[in-house]
Amino acid sequence: MSGAGLRVERDEKAGVAVVTLDRPSRHNAIDLDTASQLAATWREFRFDDAVRAVVVTGAGDKAFCTGIDRDAEAPQPPSPYSIDDPLIAIGPKANGLWKPVIAAVNGMACGGAFYLLGEAEFLVADERATFFDPHTTYGMVSAYESIAMAQRMPFGEVARMALLGTAERMSAARAHAIGLVSEVVPDGGALAAALACARTVAGYPPGAVEGTVRAVWAAKEAARTQALAHAPHLIALGNLPPEQQAGLFGRRGGDYRIR
Template sequence: MSSGILFEVDNHIARVTLDRPKALNSIDPEMDAALFEAWTEINSNPDIWVAVLGAAGEKAFCAGANVSGGTEGDGRRMALGGGLTGVGGPMLTLRKPLIAAVQGYAIGGGFELAMCADIIVAADNAQFGIPETKVGIIGEAGIMHRAIRQLPHHIAMALILTGERIDAQQAERYGLVNEVVPYEKLLETAWLWADRIASASPLAVQAAKDAVLSRAGWPLDIALATRYEPIEAYANSADRIEGRAAFADKRAARWSGR
């Protein structure tokens, strides 16, 4: 794995850590490439079921980006955040559940990266902001499109138009984050969320994520009428057989992810 992030896997859970604390974990081209490698490995490795995205240092989760237009150092163009955000290049879709553990500043591209997660756990010192208009910079506006979808309309518009920030407690009240904890318990809490997800059938979890997100912006009748390939494939999986057997035997299932 390239420098700029730390990557480890333990008990089916991948931990990705932004590791440029002196630069407030802002995303440079090298980190972008490393994140792309991490997401690609998480997607392709059947023994990884859940991912946790965190950051080094107490001051910031990520203060945004000091790159523009994606990373092209090796001839590969990608969106910001290793392809995850869809800003500045082709978007990479993470098929496995992602939990973001956010502390300190999560602003600009860092806020957007957090919003790419399925679950957000915030330290009580976290601050979320969209500073573009305040500093007179407007890019491809990806963060604005996510904010207006993940926050109440008037709250999102206030963030966008003023460039001001909201704290962790406000973010929880508005439904942006799942849980707020003291900074010292941030990673522990994120890991507990990961364990809870990993205790479920990994293939069922992945199929559910695909179905929900692929039709999130569609009318209900179309979503209900859609055939979802991952769900259909799950019907013939070893995990589906194991789930039925475990239920009949009144025991915990032993998932294989296959």
């Protein structure tokens, strides 16, 4: 499913699809339409035998994804026990896709980008890629994002990134050193490197590959599920009111302020 904000390309001979967040003027921030397209795309791949591995990346050379578009308005239910997070279903695992997904990180990845990165099998990054979580800076609880990263990074590194907010950006080299990124390549090479991995995996028997993906995720699924159950309550308790958040945010791109 391609559309405004998302581009999907298939190489049926290789068995690989490339999903590109295509909003470079907004630093690939995700609006509500793009969020819906992402969810629909992952569900579509479940039934497409021609797609055996997927690469997800961002258009341009500035950002992989900068989270939710700050102009997006997501209506919220009146109940204090319920929060509708528009990004909660943008990842492949949230949509029941157990085909391997490799992220090619080609610039900034922050905030809501971790919903996607947290559900990829592994990450390949350009040397210029950076990772950071702006939530606390702007009076918001980093819940879903920190939970996702806690599955991939040492505890202290997750805490440091989440608590320091926009004051610090993790380099690709550091992300590789702590295991968040599996491979760092020269700038502009992340997509090609991720595609090379995807083509290799797509050439193996699909049942064995998908079963392996499922097994790897099963190793941490119980802890992740329990942690996610607490996220809505922590967000409801800890977030500043929206009008106070608005005074702290930049209006360009996603959930961060460009320096």
